[in-house]
Amino acid sequence: MLKFAKGLTGLLGFFLLWEITVQAGVLPDYWVPPASEVTTTFVSLLGDAEFLRGVVATLLAWLIALGVAIGIGVPAGLVLGSVPALQSAARALIEFLRPIPAVALIPLVMVTIGSGPDAKITLAVYAAVWPILFNTIYAFGEIDPVLLDSARATGANRRQSLTWVALPHAAPFIFTGIRVAASIALIAVISVEYVAASEIGLGRYILEGGMNNGHLDQVMAGTVLAGLAGWAINSALVGSGRRLFRWADTEERAAR
Amino acid sequence: MSATTLAGKRTRILGSAVVTWLVFAAALLLWELIAIGADSVYFPRMTAILGTAVDLLLSGPAWRLMLSDAVFEIVLPSLATALGAWAASAVLGIALGTALGRSDWAMDYCGTLISFLRSVPPVTLMPAFMVIFGIGVEMEIAAIVFSTLWPIVLNTVDGVRSVDEVKIDTARSLGTPRRYWIGMIVLPAAMPKIFAGLRLSLSIAILLMVVAEIVSGSGIGLQLSTTQSTVQYTEMWVWVLLLGVLGYALNSALLAVERLVLGWQPTRGDDA
Amino acid sequence: MPTMLEVSGLTHQYGQGERAHVAVRDLAFTIESGQLACIVGPSGCGKSTLLRCISGLIPATGGSVRLHGDEVSGVPGDLAVVFQDYSRSLFPWLTVAKNVEFPLRWQKVSKAERSQRAAEVLESVGLSGVGKKYPWQLSGGMQQRVSIARALVSRPALLLMDEPFASVDAQTRGELEDLTRRVQRDLGSTILLVTHDIDESVYLADRVLVLSKSPASIVADLTIDLPAERNQITTRESERFVSLRGEVARLLQSPQVQRPGEPDPATAESGPGTTTVETGDTAGTADTAEAAARS
Numbered sequence: 001m002l003k004f005a006k007g008l009t010g011l012l013g014f015f016l017l018w019e020i021t022v023q024a025g026v027l028p029d030y031w032v033p034p035a036s037e038v039t040t041t042f043v044s045l046l047g048d049a050e051f052l053r054g055v056v057a058t059l060l061a062w063l064i065a066l067g068v069a070i071g072i073g074v075p076a077g078l079v080l081g082s083v084p085a086l087q088s089a090a091r092a093l094i095e096f097l098r099p100i101p102a103v104a105l106i107p108l109v110m111v112t113i114g115s116g117p118d119a120k121i122t123l124a125v126y127a128a129v130w131p132i133l134f135n136t137i138y139a140f141g142e143i144d145p146v147l148l149d150s151a152r153a154t155g156a157n158r159r160q161s162l163t164w165v166a167l168p169h170a171a172p173f174i175f176t177g178i179r180v181a182a183s184i185a186l187i188a189v190i191s192v193e194y195v196a197a198s199e200i201g202l203g204r205y206i207l208e209g210g211m212n213n214g215h216l217d218q219v220m221a222g223t224v225l226a227g228l229a230g231w232a233i234n235s236a237l238v239g240s241g242r243r244l245f246r247w248a249d250t251e252e253r254a255a256r
Numbered sequence: 257m258s259a260t261t262l263a264g265k266r267t268r269i270l271g272s273a274v275v276t277w278l279v280f281a282a283a284l285l286l287w288e289l290i291a292i293g294a295d296s297v298y299f300p301r302m303t304a305i306l307g308t309a310v311d312l313l314l315s316g317p318a319w320r321l322m323l324s325d326a327v328f329e330i331v332l333p334s335l336a337t338a339l340g341a342w343a344a345s346a347v348l349g350i351a352l353g354t355a356l357g358r359s360d361w362a363m364d365y366c367g368t369l370i371s372f373l374r375s376v377p378p379v380t381l382m383p384a385f386m387v388i389f390g391i392g393v394e395m396e397i398a399a400i401v402f403s404t405l406w407p408i409v410l411n412t413v414d415g416v417r418s419v420d421e422v423k424i425d426t427a428r429s430l431g432t433p434r435r436y437w438i439g440m441i442v443l444p445a446a447m448p449k450i451f452a453g454l455r456l457s458l459s460i461a462i463l464l465m466v467v468a469e470i471v472s473g474s475g476i477g478l479q480l481s482t483t484q485s486t487v488q489y490t491e492m493w494v495w496v497l498l499l500g501v502l503g504y505a506l507n508s509a510l511l512a513v514e515r516l517v518l519g520w521q522p523t524r525g526d527d528a
Numbered sequence: 529m530p531t532m533l534e535v536s537g538l539t540h541q542y543g544q545g546e547r548a549h550v551a552v553r554d555l556a557f558t559i560e561s562g563q564l565a566c567i568v569g570p571s572g573c574g575k576s577t578l579l580r581c582i583s584g585l586i587p588a589t590g591g592s593v594r595l596h597g598d599e600v601s602g603v604p605g606d607l608a609v610v611f612q613d614y615s616r617s618l619f620p621w622l623t624v625a626k627n628v629e630f631p632l633r634w635q636k637v638s639k640a641e642r643s644q645r646a647a648e649v650l651e652s653v654g655l656s657g658v659g660k661k662y663p664w665q666l667s668g669g670m671q672q673r674v675s676i677a678r679a680l681v682s683r684p685a686l687l688l689m690d691e692p693f694a695s696v697d698a699q700t701r702g703e704l705e706d707l708t709r710r711v712q713r714d715l716g717s718t719i720l721l722v723t724h725d726i727d728e729s730v731y732l733a734d735r736v737l738v739l740s741k742s743p744a745s746i747v748a749d750l751t752i753d754l755p756a757e758r759n760q761i762t763t764r765e766s767e768r769f770v771s772l773r774g775e776v777a778r779l780l781q782s783p784q785v786q787r788p789g790e791p792d793p794a795t796a797e798s799g800p801g802t803t804t805v806e807t808g809d810t811a812g813t814a815d816t817a818e819a820a821a822r823s
Contacts, residue, residue, distance in 0.1 A: 003364060006361075006364040006365050007364065007365070007367055007368030007369075008368065009365055010364075010365035010366050010367070010368055010369045011368050011369050011372060013365070013369075014369050027388075030387075031384075031387050031388045032384060032387075032388065085275075088275060088276055089275050089276060089278075089279040090276075090279065091276050092276040092277055092279065092280040093279060093280055093283055095504050095507065095508075096280070096500045096501070096503075096504050097500060098459070098503065099459055099462060099499065099500055099502070099503015099504060099506075099507060100496060100497075100499050100500040100503065101462060101463035101466050101467075101499060102463075103379075103463060103466050103467050103470070104466050104480055104495070104496050104499050105496065107480060107481065107483075107484030107485075107492060108298065108484070108492065108496065110484075111298055111484065111489075112298050183374075183375060186375075186377075187375075187377040187378075187379075190377045190379070190380060191377050191379035191380070191467070194377075194379050194380055194382075195379060195467065195470065203377070203379075203380065206380045206383075209383070210382070210383030210386075216383065216384060216387065219380065219383045219384060220384065222380060223376055223377070223380045223381055223384075224376075226375070226376060226377050226380060227372050227373065227375045227376035227377075228372065228375075229375070230372075230374075230375025230376070230377075231368070231371050231372045231375045233375075234371060234375060235371070
């Protein structure tokens with residue numbers, strides 16, 4: 001609890017510093033609105049039904065995208081991780097696809113799928129699937145052979161040792177991948193809403209703020225909300241990961 | 257390790273590299289076949305894309321290794337921005353991470369702030385960056401630094417904190433002076449983690465390069481948006497795939513540097 | 529012989545108040561220059577704490593440690609430590625030669641002399657020609673030889689060894705024990721070695737200090753009157769070795785030989801053989817005592 005208070009102090013200190021630099025004129029207020037103004041906008045937005053609908057749309061898209069990414073990433077990683085030949089065959093393809101930024105695919109997705117929710121979900125899945133895939137492959141590739149040997153020595157067959165040894169061993173790593181993917185997916189959904197000018201969503205709202213003659217307080221309030229949401233999701237997942245996998249020390253090897 | 261097993265290992269690695277690229281070629285072929293079958297303007301044939309790529313990028317004079325003007329006027333400036341900003345953020349991030357990691361209390365106060373800042377979608381800060389830095393390369397650099405800094409900082413903090421007690425005792429018992437401490441004990445021990453952060457942030461740098469260029473209208477990002485709005489899908493695909501090639505090449509180059517710097521590590525697993 | 533190390537009234541406790549844990553209580557002993565002394569005690573009795581206090585890695589909460597007359601505060605320059613966990617004690621990012629040269633970096637030693645001395649000391653521990661390798665490319669025993677070489681390269685007045693051979697296999701262990709004795713005699717160094725292994729302490733040492741259970745205090749101070757030239761097979765077979773080993777084992781088992789109020793045995797005169805305990809029928813019961821001590 002003390003740690004939480006210290007963290008909050010740091011966060012508040014940042015907003016205070018922001019306020020002071022703007023008020024003192026170090027950063028002109030036509031560049032960046034002061035924190036107090038952004039906070040006021042932020043609070044008034046929380047009572048704005050249309051804005052809240054946008055936030056819900058964004059979160060819904062994020063949730064679906066994360067689910068789909070897990071549905072693709074975990075099985076694919078499982079197959080690639082347990083069949084080394086397949087993994088080395090797919091490596092160049094994966095290494096080539098991964099660095100293509102989801103944003104670069106926006107034009108393509110817009111002409112093929114349009115700019116509706118499908119588009120942002122598709123792109124968020126594309127962005128979020130990699131950490132899940134890599135952590136799953138890694139988890140199955142790195143499993144200690146002694147563990148598998150011990151399982152075999154107790155008479156477990158291949159399928160049983162996969163279910164009872166390899167999967168529990170891999171679970172914390174996969175979870176870390178999912179946690180990283182959750183942050184990436186949220187950033188991706190909001191970015192696509194912003195760049196592709198979706199009909200609705202937090203990113204769309206921020207875009208409007210930027211276009212409407214530089215309503216930067218609107219931009220900053222939306223951005224702060226996005227940051228807080230991402231931070232809350234990440235902290236919640238870190239916490240539940242610790243609770244779920246007490247035996248493991250996986251934060252050490254968070255996805256790259 | 258005996259010479260024979262080394263040689264055997266080498267052939268195995270070469271063999272898997274051959275398979276890898278055969279599969280890659282097969283994927284390109286599959287694209288070609290599907291594109292012929294689908295006959296869609298959005299998915300041009302792979303041969304057409306590669307042909308356009310050659311026209312676009314490799315039509316220059318021989319003394320420039322056939323590299324065309326587009327490479328010098330579009331690709332290289334984009335890369336220079338991304339890499340320059342990434343390097344700046346590496347220096348800044350490692351310094352900041354070392355300072356935070358060495359302190360007993362700093363991370364208690366700054367940890368939450370940093371994970372908040374990391375969760376801010378950099379794209380939505382573009383309007384602010386545009387207002388502050390104007391539309392141009394400064395804004396692009398600021399956006400890239402802002403989004404690549406945090407993974408480096410967090411990984412450096414992690415690495416700096418992972419120096420084990422026996423090493424600290426050993427270094428103390430060998431009389432290591434304070435001023436050598438960071439350079440000779442802390443940073444070498446943290447290097448594997450730092451490199452993990454550098455690799456993550458390199459891919460973010462390319463992502464932000466594209467975003468910032470779409471917004472500011474320059475480089476590869478501009479090409480992506482104009483080719484799309486002028487319905488030149490073949491050319492658009494060239495730019496998309498070029499990003500894949502660049503990302504692959506940069507990641508491989510960084511991995512090579514990492515192997516060199518971290519050659520002392522006992523097991524360098526193949527990083528997929 | 530001059531006194532190298534003088535420990536008096538050494539006390540160390542972790543924590544404060546009611547939750548305080550006293551690891552070492554009122555320890556006193558001296559080590560003469562050129563001696564190879566072993567401290568043997570049951571696991572968890574505070575041996576490592578004692579060593580860390582002597583080396584200045586942690587300040588003791590009470591008492592004093594003097595190295596050739598100078599009060600120890602912080603790690604003295606002419607002291608070196610060999611840790612048990614060689615894989616964590618060697619710097620993995622440095623080659624073997626660079627690891628050995630490491631302590632010379634902040635001394636006024638030219639680069640050429642540095643590598644010269646590293647090569648010499650590596651040779652003396654039987655490791656010539658591996659300087660360019662990285663620690664992980666060597667076996668465990670070889671890695672511990674590197675640690676020993678690194679500790680010796682700055683010619684320390686006192687070498688502390690904390691369970692140095694506990695993590696290597698029995699064969700290697702014997703080799704390293706012989707190496708330690710040989711190097712100690714060749715260089716005339718003073719060594720204080722901490723171990724939980726009774727056989728090892730008797731085989732290696734000129735003198736064995738037996739510690740009690742936590743909080744550690746000295747139960748007995750034995751002079752090992754075995755011949756200076758020792759052999760893994762014949763020395764360990766000799767009657768004197770067996771009886772000394774039995775004696776140490778018995779001391780470890782029943783530390784109540786030191787009655788309350790009796791003066792600290794460490795300060796008693798140290799003639800040949802035991803100083804404080806009646807020996808009894810040593811040879812006959814040595815096996816059972818040893819078995820009990822090991823259980």
